[in-house]
Amino acid sequence: MNQENNDDLTPFTFDLTQDEARRRAEVLAALGPDWDPVEAIRGEDEAYALLYSGLDAEQQATYDRLVAAGVLPGDEPGRAATH
16 A cells, blocks of 8 residues: 555544553552552562572672663662663
């Protein structure tokens, strides 16, 4: 199809806002009333610290290079890899 034959196309839009709100409500309902997001993040931070603890010098150097390259997140709050 070339640009000149666009007269045959009918544009339409689809708003996903309502579906996204329903999906988020279902996720929160599935997590249940006992879910504590602060405790969940604390647990993730503890697991992350444990995962990279006890590295030998070579492992630590590799880890540091991966963090510097943005492949792995550092230990700052809200960490996420940049790549």
